[in-house]
Amino acid sequence: MRRKLIAAVGVAALVTGAAACGSGDSAASKNPKERDETLTVWLMVDAQSTWPELVKDVNAQFKKKYPKVTVKVQYQQWADKAKKLDTALGGDKFPDVVELGNTETMTYILGGALAEIDPKKYDNSDTWIQGLKDTCAFEGKQYCVPYYAGARVAVYNAEMFRKATGSDTLPQSEDALLKAADKVRDAYGAKDKRFSSLYLPGRYWYAAMSYVAAYGGRIAEYDEGSEEWKATLSTPEAQQGIAHFIDLVKRYNKGDQTKDEQDHANVMANEKAALLYGNGWEAGSVIDGKANGNPKLKGKIRTAGMPGPNGKALPSFIGGSDLAVVSKSQVQDLGEEWISLFTSEKSQEVLASKDILPNNTRQLEPLKRKASTAPIANAVPDAWFTPIAPGWTAIEKEEVLEVMLLDILKGSSVADATKKADRKINELINQGS
Structure with a gap:
C-alpha cells in the first residue's frame, strides 16, 4: 500500500534541515573511550517501575564502551508525553532517544522527527512482530525499533467464579461466559449494588474496537484510488460491534459507566469486579500492594483468552512501544547503539521473564506455552491495530x-453517533498534527 506523504504541520516544523543532519562523521569516528557527549533518553515510567534493572544493566554495558559519555534517562508519563515531546522538539532541549506508543509513531515519521534506522543492526529484526514493525515503517524505510508488545485478555477472579458457578476456569464461548457472569452477578451483586461481574468502562474504546473487529468492521480503511483514509465506523459491521459493546456495558457495569479503563485494575483490587478485559500485566497490578493493588487476592487472579461473539476469541488490540532516534540529535550513532543494547535478545529475555511480550516472534513462542503468558501471547497473531x-x-x-x-450511552443512536464520529475522523485522519 502506498500512502501519500502529507506534510505534518507542526511536527514537520520541529525539524530543520541543519539540525536534522544528526551526528557528524567526526564524532562517530572517534575512539569510543574519547567520546564525551551526553545522550538523553526518554523512557516511559513502565521501565522505571517494572524493569529498572534492565535500564541499569544496559547503561552499565554502554558505559563500559563509552566511559566518558553521560546517559541521562528521563522517565515520562503517558498522559502528557506527547505534548512535552512536541514542545521539546520545537526547541533546543530534546531527547536523543524517545519511546513512543505504537499508535504515535506515524505522525512523527511523516513529520521528519525520527531518524531512519538500519534493522540489520538490531537483534531478531528478521522476526520482529509484524504489528510493531509496521508502525515503524514508511515507504520501505524503518524509523524506529520495536521495544515490546502487548495484547488484551480476560483478567478474572477465579475464586468468585468458582463460588458462583462451581468452576474457576473461564468459559471459552461468549454465551457460556455471559451465563457465568450472570451467576457471579447474582451471587455478589445482591450484597453490593456497585459490584460488576464484568467491568467494561463506557469510554474504553480499545475494548469497543475489539468488538468492531470481531464483526469484521474497522475504524477506517485506506482508499488506493484517492490515496486517502476514509472512516468506516458507520458501516453495518462496525455498528454491530459497537452496539454489542454498549449492550455489555449497560448489562454488567454497575459502576460509573462514563469512565475509561485507567483504574479498572483498582476496581478489581477493591473486589468490585470479577472480570475485566485488560493487558495481561494488569493481573499483577490487581494484587500489587505498591500499585494500589490488593495482596490478599494473590493466587485468585488469573488471565485467559477473552471469548468474543460468533464463537471466536475476541480480537485484541496489538499494543506496545517502539524506540526511535530523534532526527535532530547530534549523537544519532550513540542513540542507535543504546537502543540496540536495550532491545537485544538478552534484554528481551528480561522482559519475557516479567511476562512482558518481547518484540519478536522467536522469543514469543515459549510464552505461548507458559501458563501465565499463554493467553496474551496467543492473542498476538490475530490482533488488530x-x-x-x-x-x-x-x-x-x-x-x-x-x-x-x-454519546451512545447518553442516548444517541449507534447510527447517529458513528456517522458523527466518521465525519470527525475524516476531518483529521489524513492530516498531520
Whole structure:
C-alpha cells in the first residue's frame, strides 16, 4: 500500500534541515573511550517501575564502551508525553532517544522527527512482530525499533467464579461466559449494588474496537484510488460491534459507566469486579500492594483468552512501544547503539521473564506455552491495530472514539453517533498534527 506523504504541520516544523543532519562523521569516528557527549533518553515510567534493572544493566554495558559519555534517562508519563515531546522538539532541549506508543509513531515519521534506522543492526529484526514493525515503517524505510508488545485478555477472579458457578476456569464461548457472569452477578451483586461481574468502562474504546473487529468492521480503511483514509465506523459491521459493546456495558457495569479503563485494575483490587478485559500485566497490578493493588487476592487472579461473539476469541488490540532516534540529535550513532543494547535478545529475555511480550516472534513462542503468558501471547497473531495514518494521533488527542461511546450511552443512536464520529475522523485522519 502506498500512502501519500502529507506534510505534518507542526511536527514537520520541529525539524530543520541543519539540525536534522544528526551526528557528524567526526564524532562517530572517534575512539569510543574519547567520546564525551551526553545522550538523553526518554523512557516511559513502565521501565522505571517494572524493569529498572534492565535500564541499569544496559547503561552499565554502554558505559563500559563509552566511559566518558553521560546517559541521562528521563522517565515520562503517558498522559502528557506527547505534548512535552512536541514542545521539546520545537526547541533546543530534546531527547536523543524517545519511546513512543505504537499508535504515535506515524505522525512523527511523516513529520521528519525520527531518524531512519538500519534493522540489520538490531537483534531478531528478521522476526520482529509484524504489528510493531509496521508502525515503524514508511515507504520501505524503518524509523524506529520495536521495544515490546502487548495484547488484551480476560483478567478474572477465579475464586468468585468458582463460588458462583462451581468452576474457576473461564468459559471459552461468549454465551457460556455471559451465563457465568450472570451467576457471579447474582451471587455478589445482591450484597453490593456497585459490584460488576464484568467491568467494561463506557469510554474504553480499545475494548469497543475489539468488538468492531470481531464483526469484521474497522475504524477506517485506506482508499488506493484517492490515496486517502476514509472512516468506516458507520458501516453495518462496525455498528454491530459497537452496539454489542454498549449492550455489555449497560448489562454488567454497575459502576460509573462514563469512565475509561485507567483504574479498572483498582476496581478489581477493591473486589468490585470479577472480570475485566485488560493487558495481561494488569493481573499483577490487581494484587500489587505498591500499585494500589490488593495482596490478599494473590493466587485468585488469573488471565485467559477473552471469548468474543460468533464463537471466536475476541480480537485484541496489538499494543506496545517502539524506540526511535530523534532526527535532530547530534549523537544519532550513540542513540542507535543504546537502543540496540536495550532491545537485544538478552534484554528481551528480561522482559519475557516479567511476562512482558518481547518484540519478536522467536522469543514469543515459549510464552505461548507458559501458563501465565499463554493467553496474551496467543492473542498476538490475530490482533488488530489502529489505522497507520498521519492524523491518528490527532484523533486520539481529540478523543473522537470516547466521545462517540459516551454519546451512545447518553442516548444517541449507534447510527447517529458513528456517522458523527466518521465525519470527525475524516476531518483529521489524513492530516498531520
